Amino acid sequence: MRRAPATALPGPEPTERRDWQTLKSLFPFIWAYKGRVIFALGCLLAAKGANVSVPLIFKQLIDGLSLTTAQAFIVVPAALLLAYGVLRFSTSLFTELREIVFARVTQQAVREISLRVFRHLHALSLRFHLERQTGGLTRDIERGTRSIGSLISYTLYSILPTLVEIGLVIGILLVQYDAVFALITLATLTIYIVFTILVTNWRTALRRQANELDSAANARAIDSLLNFETVKYFNNEEFEARRYDEQLQKWIRAQLANQYSLSALNVGQAAVIAVGVTAMMWQAADRVASGEMTIGDIVLVNAFLIQLYIPLNFLGVLYREIRQALTDIERMFGLMHQHREIADAPDARALPAGPASVRFEHVSFAYDAKRPILFDVAFDIPAGSTVAVVGQSGSGKSTLARLLYRFYDVQGGAIRVNGHDIRQLTQDSLRGAIGIVPQDTVLFNDTLFYTIQYGRPDASRAEVEAVARAAQLEGFIAQLPEGYDTRVGERGLKLSGGEKQRVAIARALLKNPAILIFDEATSALDSKTEKAIQAQIERAAEGRTALVIAHRLSTIMDADEIIVLDAGRIVERGRHAALLASGGAYAQMWLLQQQEAEAQHAPAPAPLAGVAAPRGA
Numbered sequence: 211m212r213r214a215p216a217t218a219l220p221g222p223e224p225t226e227r228r229d230w231q232t233l234k235s236l237f238p239f240i241w242a243y244k245g246r247v248i249f250a251l252g253c254l255l256a257a258k259g260a261n262v263s264v265p266l267i268f269k270q271l272i273d274g275l276s277l278t279t280a281q282a283f284i285v286v287p288a289a290l291l292l293a294y295g296v297l298r299f300s301t302s303l304f305t306e307l308r309e310i311v312f313a314r315v316t317q318q319a320v321r322e323i324s325l326r327v328f329r330h331l332h333a334l335s336l337r338f339h340l341e342r343q344t345g346g347l348t349r350d351i352e353r354g355t356r357s358i359g360s361l362i363s364y365t366l367y368s369i370l371p372t373l374v375e376i377g378l379v380i381g382i383l384l385v386q387y388d389a390v391f392a393l394i395t396l397a398t399l400t401i402y403i404v405f406t407i408l409v410t411n412w413r414t415a416l417r418r419q420a421n422e423l424d425s426a427a428n429a430r431a432i433d434s435l436l437n438f439e440t441v442k443y444f445n446n447e448e449f450e451a452r453r454y455d456e457q458l459q460k461w462i463r464a465q466l467a468n469q470y471s472l473s474a475l476n477v478g479q480a481a482v483i484a485v486g487v488t489a490m491m492w493q494a495a496d497r498v499a500s501g502e503m504t505i506g507d508i509v510l511v512n513a514f515l516i517q518l519y520i521p522l523n524f525l526g527v528l529y530r531e532i533r534q535a536l537t538d539i540e541r542m543f544g545l546m547h548q549h550r551e552i553a554d555a556p557d558a559r560a561l562p563a564g565p566a567s568v569r570f571e572h573v574s575f576a577y578d579a580k581r582p583i584l585f586d587v588a589f590d591i592p593a594g595s596t597v598a599v600v601g602q603s604g605s606g607k608s609t610l611a612r613l614l615y616r617f618y619d620v621q622g623g624a625i626r627v628n629g630h631d632i633r634q635l636t637q638d639s640l641r642g643a644i645g646i647v648p649q650d651t652v653l654f655n656d657t658l659f660y661t662i663q664y665g666r667p668d669a670s671r672a673e674v675e676a677v678a679r680a681a682q683l684e685g686f687i688a689q690l691p692e693g694y695d696t697r698v699g700e701r702g703l704k705l706s707g708g709e710k711q712r713v714a715i716a717r718a719l720l721k722n723p724a725i726l727i728f729d730e731a732t733s734a735l736d737s738k739t740e741k742a743i744q745a746q747i748e749r750a751a752e753g754r755t756a757l758v759i760a761h762r763l764s765t766i767m768d769a770d771e772i773i774v775l776d777a778g779r780i781v782e783r784g785r786h787a788a789l790l791a792s793g794g795a796y797a798q799m800w801l802l803q804q805q806e807a808e809a810q811h812a813p814a815p816a817p818l819a820g821v822a823a824p825r826g827a
């Protein structure tokens with residue numbers, strides 16, 4: 211038995227590894243623009259190089275000013291001042307250049323990933339979509355794509371530049387001064403970063419708790435107000451207020467904890483920096499005193515440190531945002547890893563165009579293994595002929611259509627088109643050969659013209675009008691003030707059931723397929739329109755292979771074979787006349803419908819017997 215494997219859920223992986231995986235999946239989309247990425251990185255290095263050079267120049271300037279020679283006083287500072295100005299400006303220039311060049315990479319990555327997810331969602335099975343809430347899906351995509359932008363900007367515009375700057379500063383300190391300066395800087399930064407991450411992780415939990423309590427208090431207030439009457443009936447206003455207040459008090463505790471933890475984080479960070487800076491200054495002062503370093507050096511070291519720590523102020527927030535962005539992106543990529551239940555076989559072949567025969571070979575099927583729906587269903591529809599399926603609601607008729615369209619794979623037996631098992635055909639060619647008028651038609655919220663043309667987007671206006679005529683839509687459209695440009699409303703709600711069905715018929719006809727499936731296509735029509743359309747359906751089905759699932763038996767009298775389905779099994783089959791003659795289930799259904807029809811068409815109840823009849827003779 212072919213069973214679809216359960217949707218793969220990511221196992222309990224450590225978050226760091228998952229984050230790493232997410233970054234790895236993101237990388238190719240960005241690396242696709244190698245040139246721009248490399249250029250942007252070049253700009254980043256240039257900007258940071260300029261930024262780090264500013265204190266260096268500043269040191270020269272101060273050391274120059276400390277000289278007393280009049281000549282040096284004029285020449286040295288003038289050149290240095292100019293360099294100082296140019297460097298300050300280049301920092302901004304290269305930063306903006308980098309953003310301009312990189313913006314395109316980010317947008318393209320977002321576009322490509324969105325498109326890929328969208329395509330993938332359309333490739334997933336009907337089962338997946340029936341089980342998922344569309345709202346949740348679109349939210350996941352929206353958050354995921356938005357997070358790509360923030361992740362890139364946080365890492366590329368904040369974290370990476372800071373790391374580069376740290377590297378440069380430590381390099382300069384190592385080359386120019388005693389190793390102890392580099393060591394102190396490195397130690398301070400390491401402690402600072404580790405401290406920030408640890409505290410932020412703890413604070414994230416606190417914040418989440420505060421948010422949850424906030425929603426809980428809200429929910430309680432709303433629930434209480436919705437039950438306004440009940441509260442009054444039992445004089446429970448005080449009781450309700452107390453319950454609300456309990457929630458509020460919890461919320462206050464959480465809010466305070468949140469505030470305290472933020473202060474703790476800030477104080478802790480400041481303490482680490484203070485200790486680091488003091489240690490540096492102490493070392494530097496010591497060396498200035500002994501003549502190893504100049505005043506300029508001490509200014510330089512101090513400037514380096516201040517410059518490094520400013521961006522680190524936001525590290526806590528950045529860290530939290532990056533984690534959130536990674537989670538959102540991972541969720542979206544998770545959709546991409548959703549396994550395709552119905553996929554083309556590796557050696558799938560395209561169904562050649564032309565007439566097609568359909569054969570159900572001992573098909574059994576269940577949506578859910580615990581509840582079989584079809585049992586050993588077998589029938590043939592030779593090319594060009596029509597088979598009708600009738601049966602009670604829930605007997606599995608629409609399921610036959612869904613299986614032929616390969617929304618699901620059968621579990622036993624096979625469905626063949628022109629002798630090919632449909633699992634060996636490409637979905638594209640199979641579905642291209644089939645036109646369906648579904649039981650419930652859902653339409654895009656667009657114009658009538660667009661909605662019909664959707665059957666074959668390259669169809670001409672004349673072709674669309676021709677199928678509209680065939681589906682008896684002409685009269686209806688003619689009386690609309692906006693004609694073909696009338697919008698059909700969300701999901702087609704502005705059309706009546708019968709109008710929607712006719713639109714569905716028109717667009718299936720427009721697709722012009724070898725196989726047509728009508729799934730109770732005329733059930734919402736009154737019998738007069740149904741008769742009119744019936745002729746069109748028969749004409750459309752002429753020369754095509756048709757599977758007609760019928761509600762009213764009068765519409766399928768001429769079918770080449772009629773199959774009576776009951777609880778997933780074929781209980782009778784044959785032509786109309788033969789089935790009637792055999793007096794089985796079909797004959798009974800027929801009788802019932804004839805009676806109903808007569809009851810409907812009969813004039814108002816006959817006058818009381820005897821009153822109107824002439825007495826005597």
Ligand SMILES: Nc1ncnc2c1ncn2[C@@H]1O[C@H](COP(=O)(O)OP(=O)(O)O)[C@@H](O)[C@H]1O
Pocket residue numbers: 340577578583601602603604605606607608609610
């Ligand atoms: N996606 C689904 N998941 C589970 N059960 C389904 C699904 N679609 C239909 N069913 C069940 O399968 C049975 C046959 O459905 P269907 O083929 O639509 O019947 P009908 O003969 O009225 O067209 C019904 O009992 C229905 O509840």
Ligand SMILES: [Mg+2]
Pocket residue numbers: 607608609649729
């Ligand atoms: Mg049905």
